[in-house]
Amino acid sequence: MQNLFNLGLVISVLITSLLVVLISIFLLYFSAPLIFGGEFKEFFTLEWDPLNSFYGLMPMVIGTASIASLATLFAIVSSFSFAVLILMFLPKSIASFLEKFLYFLSGVPTVLYAFVALFLLIPFANDVLDGKGLSILSASFVLSFVIFPTISIFLLNSFKQVAKKSLFAAKSLGATKEDLFFNLILKSSKKGVLSAIIFGFARAVGDTMVALMIAGNSLKIPNSLLDSARTLTAHIALINANDYESTAFKALFLSGLLLFLFSFVTVAILRILTRSKSV
Amino acid sequence: MFKKGIISIFYLSFFITLTLFFIFLGYVFYKGFANFSLNIIFDEASPIRAIIGKERVFDGIFNAIVGSVLVSSLATLLALPFGFLSGVYIASFAPRRIKSLLSFSYELLASIPSIVIGLFGLSITIYLHKNFFGNLYTSLLISALSLAVLILPYIVKMSEQAISNIPNQIKNSALNLGATRYENLFLIKLPYISKDLFGGVVLAIGRAVEDTAVIMLTGAVAMAGIPNSLLSKYEAIPFFIYYISSEYQDMFELNKGYVAAMVLLFVSIALFLFAFLIQKLSLRGKFE
Numbered sequence: 401m402q403n404l405f406n407l408g409l410v411i412s413v414l415i416t417s418l419l420v421v422l423i424s425i426f427l428l429y430f431s432a433p434l435i436f437g438g439e440f441k442e443f444f445t446l447e448w449d450p451l452n453s454f455y456g457l458m459p460m461v462i463g464t465a466s467i468a469s470l471a472t473l474f475a476i477v478s479s480f481s482f483a484v485l486i487l488m489f490l491p492k493s494i495a496s497f498l499e500k501f502l503y504f505l506s507g508v509p510t511v512l513y514a515f516v517a518l519f520l521l522i523p524f525a526n527d528v529l530d531g532k533g534l535s536i537l538s539a540s541f542v543l544s545f546v547i548f549p550t551i552s553i554f555l556l557n558s559f560k561q562v563a564k565k566s567l568f569a570a571k572s573l574g575a576t577k578e579d580l581f582f583n584l585i586l587k588s589s590k591k592g593v594l595s596a597i598i599f600g601f602a603r604a605v606g607d608t609m610v611a612l613m614i615a616g617n618s619l620k621i622p623n624s625l626l627d628s629a630r631t632l633t634a635h636i637a638l639i640n641a642n643d644y645e646s647t648a649f650k651a652l653f654l655s656g657l658l659l660f661l662f663s664f665v666t667v668a669i670l671r672i673l674t675r676s677k678s679v
Numbered sequence: 680m681f682k683k684g685i686i687s688i689f690y691l692s693f694f695i696t697l698t699l700f701f702i703f704l705g706y707v708f709y710k711g712f713a714n715f716s717l718n719i720i721f722d723e724a725s726p727i728r729a730i731i732g733k734e735r736v737f738d739g740i741f742n743a744i745v746g747s748v749l750v751s752s753l754a755t756l757l758a759l760p761f762g763f764l765s766g767v768y769i770a771s772f773a774p775r776r777i778k779s780l781l782s783f784s785y786e787l788l789a790s791i792p793s794i795v796i797g798l799f800g801l802s803i804t805i806y807l808h809k810n811f812f813g814n815l816y817t818s819l820l821i822s823a824l825s826l827a828v829l830i831l832p833y834i835v836k837m838s839e840q841a842i843s844n845i846p847n848q849i850k851n852s853a854l855n856l857g858a859t860r861y862e863n864l865f866l867i868k869l870p871y872i873s874k875d876l877f878g879g880v881v882l883a884i885g886r887a888v889e890d891t892a893v894i895m896l897t898g899a900v901a902m903a904g905i906p907n908s909l910l911s912k913y914e915a916i917p918f919f920i921y922y923i924s925s926e927y928q929d930m931f932e933l934n935k936g937y938v939a940a941m942v943l944l945f946v947s948i949a950l951f952l953f954a955f956l957i958q959k960l961s962l963r964g965k966f967e
Contacts, residue, residue, distance in 0.1 A: 402861050409772065412764035416831055417784045423791065423799045423828075430802050478696040481689035489686065504951045505700065507882070508944070509889035511917045515924050515940055516703050545703075548696070578682035606792030608892040613924060633794045637895060644805055653802065656795045663790040671783065 427660055430653035443654055448619050450648040457655060459621050463629030466622060467540045467611055468604035474544035475551050475600055482548075483555035487585075488577050499556065506549035514613040517542040522614070532626040534616035539629075543610045551600035558592020559585050595673045602666040606659070608633040632659055704944070711941020714934035720744075735904065740939050745905050746913035750819060750894065751887035754826035759880065762831045766838025771864060789832035797896035800825030804897070817898035820909040825893045830883045837879035841872040874957055881954040885947055891917040901926070916943050 428435075434443060445456030482502065486495045521542065526533035562585050570584050586593070608631075616628025617638065630638075632655045639652055721729050722739035729736050736742055769781055800821050808815045845868055853867045854860070899918040906913040916939050923936030 405861065409764050409768045412761040413768045413781065416761050416765045416835060417781050419828055419831070420784045420788050420791075423788075423796070426799055426802050426806070427795075478692050481691075481693040482696070484686070484689055485693050489690075500955070504948070507885050507889065507947055507951060509891070509917055509947060511889075511891045511920050512707060512940055512944055513703070515920050515936070516706055518924050520702075520706060545696075545699070578686055582682050582685075602790055606790070606794075608792065608794045609921065613921065633792055633892070636794045636798055637892060639801075639896065644809075652798065656798045659792050659795050663792070664787060667783065667787045667790050671786075 424657075424660060427653050427657045431650060431657050434647070434650050434654055443651060446621055450646070453647070455647055455651050457632070457635075457651065457658070459619055460630050460632045460635045460655065461658070462621060463536070463611075463615065464605055464631040464633070466625075467536055467543060467615060467629065467631055468601055470536065470540035470625070471543035471547060471604045472551075472597060472601045474541060475548040475604075476597060478544070478548050479551035479555055479596070479600070482552040483559060484581060486552075486556060487559050488581060499553075502549045502552050502556075506553065510546050510607055511609045511613075513542055513545055514610045517610075517614055529626055532628075534614060534628050535626045536615060536622055536629050537625045539611050539615035542614050543604055543607060546607055546610060547600045547603045550603055551596050554596035554599055555593060558589045558596065561592070562588050591673050595670050598666060598669060598673075602663065605631075605662060606633065608637050612637050707937075707940050707944050710937040711944075714937050715941070719935050719938050732905075737904075740916070740919060740935055740942070742903065742905050743914040743916045743919040743939065744942065746819075746899070746903070747888055747916045749906065750822050750826060750899075750913065750915060751884055753819070753823035754830060754887045755880065755884050757823060758827035758831045758834055758883070762834030763838045763876070766835045767842065767864070769835070770839045770842035771860070771868070785832045785835050788828070789836070792892070793829055793890050794892040794896070796825055796829050797893040799828070800893065800897040815910070817896070817912075818910045819898060819906050819913045822894045822897040822899060822913070823909075825897050826887045826890060829890060829893055830886045833883050833886060834879065837883070838872075838876060841875040841879070842868055845871055874960060878954040878957040881950055881957065885950040885954075888946055888950070889917060889943070891921055894918055895921065916946075 434440065443455055443457050445454065446458045447454040447456045448459055482498070486498050490498070517538070521538060522533040524533075525535075525538050529535070529537075566584060566588075567580065570580055575583070611631040612634040615631065615634065617630045617634055618628035619630060620627070622629040636652050636655055639649070717726055718739070720726075720739045720741050722736050722741075724734040724736045724739075724741075728734040729741055765781075765785075769778055773781065801817060804815060804817050804821050849867065849871060850863075853863045858866070894915050895918050898912050899915045900912045901914070901919070901922045903912040903914050919939050920936055920943065923932060923939070927933045927936060
């Protein structure tokens with residue numbers, strides 16, 4: 401009986417931990433003809449036009465980078481205000497309710513945000529911006545709502561780790577709440593803040609539905625925030641799975657590989673940040 | 680003065696964000712309720728006969744609801760045993776080095792964008808289709824497997840944390856009285872954390888229900904009816920919402936989208952509250 405249980409443990413750990421390896425192998429296997437085909441550089445050019453055999457992925461990389469960083473910027477402001485107010489400025493009962501509300505919001509389907517934005521925000525944005533509603537700006541605004549609960553929870557948890565002792569010491573020396581936050585909590589949780597931001601940015605990069613439905617999916621290199629753009633994730637989602645052999649289809653796996661490498665780097669950075677504990 | 684200024688900016692942004700969230704939630708419920716009718720869900724069929732499977736629904740969102748329930752429960756069933764056992768292994772048996780390596784792999788798996796997991800499911804299907812099974816296409820089974828990959832890291836992490844959070848006196852007392860590690864695990868630890876686990880499973884179901892990117896690459900389609908085998912295409916609520924938003928022809932179709940959005944929001948609220956209540960119950964049990 402125990403042997404059977406041991407066997408089950410070993411088998412399931414092997415399967416579950418090797419899934420990541422399996423995913424990377426499949427992405428490599430399908431994009432290998434492109435990587436080793438001698439035309440690798442062509443995938444990092446500025447034009448995607450399969451009909452004329454231009455397979456540049458740079459428009460999507462730029463689209464992803466601009467939408468995700470703008471969304472993170474928006475979300476930082478609102479996450480900081482939620483985390484700080486919940487931590488020390490709001491009455492306890494409201495604060496603990498809001499904390500649970502944040503946990504709930506972090507699980508709201510992203511397709512709902514995009515759906516509502518499409519019928520509430522976009523007509524309004526079209527009026528104000530001369531028909532440029534489907535743009536980087538609106539997509540990153542909506543995306544900031546998707547990543548904001550996660551960043552807030554992350555920030556709040558790292559603020560809470562500041563030692564009670566030093567808080568009491570500072571309070572008894574007459575520090576106001578504002579002093580406490582800016583001079584003590586914020587300074588001692590720099591790494592927590594940094595990892596929260598990186599984590600939020602990674603979520604923004606990984607999200608598909610908002611960019612797919614709101615950013616307009618144009619293939620041109622965006623020149624301004626009001627231009628439409630396509631992200632790597634949306635590019636994969638717009639797959640046309642009729643021709644498995646085409647270069648355009650294989651280039652999707654290269655996009656997937658880029659996203660995979662990006663996740664790898666983020667997780668590694670977050671590990672390094674959390675291992676060497678500040679305070 | 681400067682600090683007070685920043686805090687008041689925080690208050691301002693706090694209220695704006697909160698207002699926008701309430702507008703968002705209110706809009707989904709308002710539009711959903713305003714357009715709700717049994718016709719939208721069941722079309723012409725009678726609800727009871729549709730639910731027991733006697734009558735087919737052609738043009739309602741009932742098919743999508745059934746598809747979502749099937750695919751997410753299948754995914755949870757697939758992910759649960761493996762994820763749970765891996766969590767148990769990491770928390771109670773793994774040596775330190777292996778533990779850190781394993782947790783890196785699960786963190787990485789959790790951070791991979793869901794569309795890449797969908798692409799993985801699709802590529803496996805293509806590979807098997809070309810080399811082994813000529814009549815394998817993207818389907819309910821493939822979607823469920825890919826969704827299982829998506830929720831697996833959550834289940835692992837949740838079971839690992841539940842076990843490592845057991846207070847030391849409870850963890851060790853049976854061992855000191857001569858119980859083996861297995862007796863300790865099955866008779867002490869698992870019963871102690873059972874409610875936490877249940878709550879975590881409910882949250883994992885929530886993740887599987889909400890995800891759109893995975894299923895849109897692995898077999899969800901706009902019109903399929905109720906799937907009659909694991910290898911057939913199916914409809915799902917999140918995909919239906921996406922489909923309606925880009926392809927709706929008239930107000931009636933759009934209204935179906937609103938109702939579907941309300942159903943999805945309602946499900947995610949219900950699952951969250953359910954998980955929350957279970958965890959609350961388990962805490963109360965511990966203090967008595």
